[in-house]
Amino acid sequence: SVGHAAIDRLVEEGADQIHLGPLDEDAVHLLCANVLDAAPDATVLSLAAQGRGNPFLLEQFLTALKDTGQIHISDGIASVIGSELPSGLPSAVEQRLRGLSGEARALLRAGSIFQRAFTVHEAARLLGLPATRLMPAAEEAVSAEVLLAQDTRLVYAHDLWRQAMYNSVSGPVRATMHHEAALAAQEQGRPAVEVAVHLVKAGLTGDRGAGEVVRVAAEEMATRAPSTAADLVLDAWRMLSGYDEERSRLSATAVGLLASAGRVAEARELGEATLRSGLDLRTRTAVLLGLAEALKHAGQNRAAADYAQRALAEPAAPQDLQARLHAIRAHALLFVDDLPEADRAGAEADRLGQATGEYAASAFGSTARCTVARSDGRLSDAVGYARRAVTVADTAGGPALQQHPRIWLGDTLTAMDRFDEAEQAYAVGRRMAENLGTGWSQPLWHFYTANLLAARGRLDDAEAEAQAGVHIAEELTALQLCVPLRGLLTRVAILRGQLPVAHGHLRAMERLCNDGITAAPEEIAWSTSALQMADGQPAAALRTLGALYRWVPGRLLMFSNDPAAGPELVRIALAVGARAPARAVAEAVRLLADRNPEVTSLAGAAAHAEGLLHRDLAALRRGVDRFRDSPRPLARARAMEDTARAENEAGRQDRAVRLLQEAIKECARCGAHGPVDRMAKALRQLGVRAPAAEPAPALPQPLAGLTATELNLARLVASGLTNKEIAERIGRSPHTVDSHLRNIFSKVNVNSRVALTRIVLGGDRP
Template sequence: MDLVGRREALTAADEVLASGSGALVVEGPAGIGKSRLLKEAAGPARARGMAVAYGRATELDRVAPLSTLLRALGRLGEPPGGFDALGWAAEVVARAARAGPTAIVLDDAQWADELTCLALRHLIHEPAGAPVVWLLGRRPFPAQPAIDALVSDGARRVPLAPLGEDEAAEFCARLLGARPGPSVLNLARAAGGNPFLLEEALNGLRAEGRVVVSGGVATIEGAGPASSFGAPVERHLPAGFGAAVERRLRDLPAGTRRLLEAGAVLRRPFTVHEAAGVLGMPPGALLPDVRAAVRAQALVEDGDRLAFRHDLIREALYDGLPAAVRAALHREAAAVLRLEGSPAAELAEHLRHGARAGDVAAIRELRAAAEDMTAAAPSAAADLMLRALELARPAEPGTPAARERQGLAAGVVRLLASAGRLAEAREVADAPDAGLGPAEAAGVTLGLAEALKHAGDDHGVIRRTGRALERADVPVRERARLLAVRAHALMTAGEIDAADRAAAEAVAAGEPFAQVVGLQARSVVALTRGEPREALEHARRAVALADAAGGEAAHRHPRLWLGAALTALDRLEEAQEAYAVVGRESGRLGTAWSSPLLHRFLAGLLLALGRVDDAAAEAEAGLRVARRLDAPALSPALLGVLGRVALLRGDRAAARAYVDRGRDLAGDGPGLVAVELRWRRLLLGPPPAAVQDRSSGAPERAGDEPPWGGALAYLVGQEPWEAVRLRAVPGVRECLRDLARRNPGVASLVAAAAHAEGRLEEAVELYRTAPRPLGLAAALEEAGRHAEAREVYAACGLTGRPTSGFAGGSAGGGEAGGGGQRVDRWGWEALTGAELRVVRLVAQGMTNREVAAALFLSPHTVDSHLRHAFAKLGVNSRVELTRQVLAHDHPD
């Protein structure tokens, strides 16, 4: 039967398909027609010559990482195991896009697993311009924040409303072949305009012989003024649907009903063998019941498996089971699946619903399954661990179940925190539990502290770890870990000496995780004190320990801090190599948390190298990733990078907006990021009177503290040539001189010290030996060698007439502060050098990953360049982009 009442939705799908890229999210309650609409939309997609990949999530997908996406993309290539499956998915989509326009359909996306949802947020928007259309169908419940974020990011949302009265009447007429009478229309109203529910009810009544057609009008025999359905309500199943299913299936043999109940509990397409195992019967004995269920249109064949014709039927049967029967069937399902060698996560999901309190085997299996899926699906893993904790908590002290409880609370807190469920993590952490020993109590605090750290709540970390460390009975291992995490919070909060003491104590304990995390903190402390060589030694030691220990120590990615130390020492190529390793390892280990941090470090490195456009694209990509991962703590630092780039381009208003946004997020306390943003703000205009140099003629108020506390060496060392612009500020010139004296092998520091002292020709020659071209350009500009300065600025992607940003030596002198204006333009001539490099490689057929590898960029940064190029060229696909490249590079 043709779709009724869905013309606008079909038009929306057709428009997205016609655009050649983007995403459409079809949303509505169960039975409203989402699946039918997606299948209808796939027809025009094929007619346009698009390849169509189709996948449908099941309720068990949530515990099977990337299962939903792999099911849809599997026809395009054989998926690998492990976390590389995410990279494989990106490559498969890129290859499909190169082969031609592609439509990827994912139905029932509300059940999609966490890793699929994370992948979707990347794949749908990147690579930019790829001829790939995504069509998603989902129910409003259970909520799926990742798909909500897709809509926020630009995916088109198409809500399917219930059929109106006229549409419902047309639907009934088409189904029954006659005009609906009042009793039929009453039934349609009671069904709430839900097409599937209405169709099931009418087919059931027709099968009972209660639909009578007379004079071209269809009526329901025995129907009163209102149907038996009652008013619809907001719930997962439409109101009255359970009763409708019961009527449809009540005449089936008892054995067939038991088969359907077993299938409902299995919660996915199932084999006859599995259903027979759950029911304790030989598979052959079930064959008559299978045939009866298929004839009744309750089940359909799905390859070598059986599936419910609609998931609503399965849900209605499942919800109708008495709780005791449902739990017993789940226990039987777990036993059968264990023998079948099914995935541990699926087995655990049945144990979650069927295990009894104190069941030691169930607790162990739930825990093991949660540990297996922690990296890819922390929220689903947390649900399993929460159930294990529930099963273990009633146990008497000294019993096996009580012993199994050890470590569960800490694990639950860590998982809830890593899944972003901080309120629940706090609730578990703060729950009174006399059974917790010192080690587990410390572990609970540690799990929550790490979550608070990633959320940017450093003071919460300091508070909680401080309370935990006051206990004298905290074991050495847990104490060391608490100190290591506390050290990072203290460091970020600006308590540098306290951070170093905590980190040193953590390292001295000899526990690998604590050593790696503590050494990372000590490396940052050393940079803050202007000791980059010591920072390098700490970072190198952390890398060696993490490589040797593996596991959670390796998951901390100490090469991030190694790269920062190498950058401070002007060893920029080695820093590039360190960051490249982090990029590869984070994909292999599934440590998505590190991605925004890597973007931040890479953006700073690219700016040091003078690759201004690449630095901006890297920072933009970092902000997008931080938003998608709901990791706001790093956004202020990334905004600071964009502020630096805008100032270099001469756009002081944009620079001020970026920095002010960052300051709003970071606050105005003593924290390292807040201090850095105050430093950036100072670069945008004349220093306030409170910090003016006495030689400038402005008074300095007595008793004022420097606005950067003890972090001046860190700020100056990040980009020494920039600090020269603030040489009139008290302490800056002296700090540059001191850093150069202590680090004579760091050419950028020595050059900047000479620059700050006004020894410009010496500074120019010293900058020529350093790898930071923007410092050279600034010194040339101030020395009046404008033509040479313009050449260096142009090589860095900055065009226009150099300004007098350094001529007066003040923080606010000049309009652009170096490099001149970059006027927004359109067309081929508006492309920057970085954008040209990217589009030319893309035109050769390279994927984002291949371009990234060729140019030492992240795939996200390549995508940022492509977005800018598309906007400037007025194109929205790679095909159009390639035509532009060919037209301009090969005009003949």
């Protein structure tokens, strides 16, 4: 071009050259914020990374996204809607490349067909040209830095350029090129997935062999990328004839993959449509299995159990599919309160899974038995089932790992006060989930990690973790996972003294339940009753918990989930004079503690509950003593508060004051402002002022409102670490870091990392 010629002449005459490298991550973040007038979230930054730091390309890309309405801004945070390339980008890229020769642009169009590095020979084959003819074009494209030379291959310098060039190729020409690429890939022995992708994009109408290639390739992809595999199969399914037998098999495969990826509505719609066509027994059973899995993911547990039972009613159903059906049914029955049948189904899943090589069903069946054992109060047995599931999954690999048995192992270890082991189990499991690409499991990891953090008394971290889980679950439309997350956020907000926030979370949870989503009864009732008690409605709380009072001692899951729940249920019943349910709970908690003498918190909870029931000061003191060895600071503080009240009633005001002061300090360290305010009022009634809060270090005003966790995170941002690096440093996921940063940006009133860094380093206030 004229511009390039002018620059070349200046260089020849001795002009200094300044080589500009790609923008670093902070600069990309700032550019995104400036173009979008909002702080970019992870979806924006992920797409921006495809530009590899090229400012021209990034600005064109972001502007095109804005112009096509693909940017959504809420609370100063920008998110990308959809994954389609904005329509304005190809023309912008074409303008950038118009100085290239026709053959160079033809090479670029052919190269865009490959989602990898390609050779000149491969591009020439798609164009029907001898490779030697394209050699000058290749040199030209490399010289223009549109392509890069990698040994003997060429690769696009920026994938956004590749996508834009791909979109500029007309549909018929693109299909022809993909067909040629598929033939070449088969001849070269390329991976089946690559062949399948080209076949699908070439169009499969009437090509039975191609459909089978796609199905096999999707099964290979399913473990690490179920959503991508589902898209591949769906594309092939749409292209085959409506009455094609191969189409039915692809449909069954797609239903299962969609369920694994958490795309529940699509799985259910496709599965129901497929069942209305004539199917052989295996395909019909596979579709029913996929529907059961999809409904289980959606929280429709009773319907999931019904679909599974419907398939199992076929006497000749294949045993490998039976194993998987028993596993799904076992887990669904856990949520509809049929624990004995859930245990039997879990055992059958384990037996058939081992016999048929369906190790995923074996592992999943064992995790269901883990939950049943916990509900029975047999925590050692529960750990045994969870460890068996982990061993089966780790040994078998593949789909068995997708069951993520470390979730159940970590949760059971948490119930046994073995917090460090639980955290390690979650960390390992989460890394595996990221490697496997099982997006549906991410909200679960966030929930159970948040639950552990709340038990440790780290309420700020628990809130951020749970908020991240809700955000991801909503993105995945896996709304059933929002129910326990919203429940936990409700309880955390109560502890933090934020009752309006708690009501908001509870309303969101209730809307989901009203839409037919089910969750563990303990989860819904416990969160609802906690807020009712905070609002001073013990009678309403007792009604909410009615079923749980009736279930003891046969179902102890709530008390192993949270030992403090036992004394709280006793307190609720006594508040309205209902001694019978209070006694039943106290006896159930004692039974749980006696079955698990090694768990200190359960022993403390049992003594605490008995002390409340019988107004027994000695029992309350025992509860406090046992809780002193517990890693649960908030449960310990609650026991101290109740014991202080009893000490005062017994005329020992000095002991009462000391206990309240200690409990206030414990809760203040956790950020539990609700209990702090309640106990400070009790101290004032005793004529004593509450202990002064520990002085916080002097901070600039915008930072003064940050919690300790948020301040630490802000300092890590200011040190130049990326979200991913921060996540690795603090042992959390990038989504959790993103959740923290949303809160920080809101409190400090900034919309970029650069502005936050300026404040942290003592620069100008916004």
